[in-house]
Amino acid sequence: MNHERPRLAAALIAAAVLAACSRTPDTDPRMVSEWMRTLYGAIRVERLSPPVASRLFAYATTALYSGLAAASPDLPTLAGVLNGLPELPQPESEQAYDGTLTAVAAERVVLDSLLREALPTTRAAVARLADSLTSARIAAGVDEVVRARSEALGHQIGNAVVAWSRTDGFDSTRGRQYMAPTGQGLWANDAPANTWAAQNLSGGSEFVALDNPANLLRPGSASDRGLILNRPKRAGLVNLPPVNMTGMSEPYWGQVRPFVLRSWNECPVPAPPSYSTDTGSTLHRDARRVHETQRTLTPEQRTMAFYWADNAGESGTPPGHWIAIASQMVSQRHLSAEEAARLVVMTAVAQADAIIAAWGSKYQYNVIRPRTYIRSVIDSTWEPLISTPPFPVYPSGHATQSAAAATVMTGLIGDAAFDDSTSISIGHAVRRFSSVREAAAEAGLSRVYGGVHFPFGNAAGRTLGECVGTKAMERVRVSHAP
Secondary structure, eight states, X not given: OTTHHHHHHHHHHHHHHHXXXXXXXXXXXXXXXXXXXXXXXXXXXXXXXXXXXXXXXXXXXXXXXXXXXXXXXXXXXXXXXXXXXXXXXXXXXXOOOOHHHHHHHHHHHHHHHHTTTSOHHHHHHHHHHHHHHHHHHHHTTOOHHHHHHHHHHHHHHHHHHHHHHTTSSTGGGTTOOOOOOOSTTBOOOOOOGGGSOTTOEETTEEOOOTTOGGGOOOTTOOOHHHHHHTOOOOTTOSSSOOOOTTSOSOTTGGGSOOSSSXXXXXXXOOOOOOOOOOTTSHHHHHHHHHHHHHHTOOHHHHHHHHHTOOOBTTBSHHHHHHHHHHHHHHHHTTOOHHHHHHHHHHHHHHHHHHHHHHHHHHHHHOBOOHHHHHHHHTOTXXXXXXXXXXXXXXXXXXXXXXXXXXXXXXXXHOOOOEEEOTTGGGTOOOEEESOHHHHHHHHHHHHHHTTSOOHHHHHHHHHHHHHHHHHHHHHOOOOOOO
């Protein structure tokens, strides 16, 4: 009997070792980060506007999260939680599924739909990432039966998310003519064309300003990246329209279905100050502040203005910046794959709703930009530090979506110092913040330093964003204790 016990123990240990060796590893959280990096690059190369970028992120992260949730008991479904999202396909009971493969398949289906008008290089980048993540799971030991079953479920989930995306009213906003109201104190796009972007691109055309030598393509200075970013996009794109810096950006975006809010104006903003040239009025006071602030900018304030500019057509836009911050938190905060998926989808849907809310108010009030007011009332030669965006000023979109993102990120993972390396590819050094709330406040204030927002618009946007973020946290029950 005493001889049998060591044999039994050895057999149990051997069985445990064999089981451990045959079990595939958990989903690598870097899978989430890699998808977010690829999406940031796609938005930059495709020159999307902030609203269109926010929509892409929201649907893509919903697919990624839902694919992972189908194989993970730790992630509750978003069906019936996000507006209009029906029940999603579920795994068969007692069958093994690989969460990574389910998530990758769902993501691939959604991106194939949303990026169907994208450059071949953009679509190839998505395909390469999906194929590499799939190959890694096969190498990790996922057998063919589990792979086929997981991918089939992922495809079903992806198709359900695509069908849902086609009911949000986005299509009805395409191609609609908009006549901006005219009159004293109302917004007009009057910024000089050669300040829009380094490539001076607008919509489906390419324009090189002869008075701006920085735009000339000199022999030996061409690159693959430059040729991609500096290409004309064909006219008539529906799903991925290029930002039109000389026109107006998404005047009907407030009519797109929100993800969490009951309506675009559920979180109301106060009416903006009335137009006035009286030196004691709120508008004149704030305009003077913008004018004087830019004249006395410190090097640090200039750095802030350029760091958070996130110009459409040159970057991943402000929504992309905050998704990049969320994806960096995966490694900095040592998040699991489930925590990472939860963080990016919450950040994405909060930002998407923040932009719907902000754009609804922007085109409701059509408030004049600082450049127009200051040049007509205070200083006829004044120019802002950074390019004025092609839409009305109130409330600040930067402040709104940054506050919304910071609110949900703080609720999910707490508030701690972090390093942001989002913009190193466009020449900015890594920037350290004591908290995401500090970063959000700086993002909003940067627009005042840049000369494109009044302080009252920054304050209203911040309050609006915090309201949207709070609604998202209350209604989407995917949170966990930090």
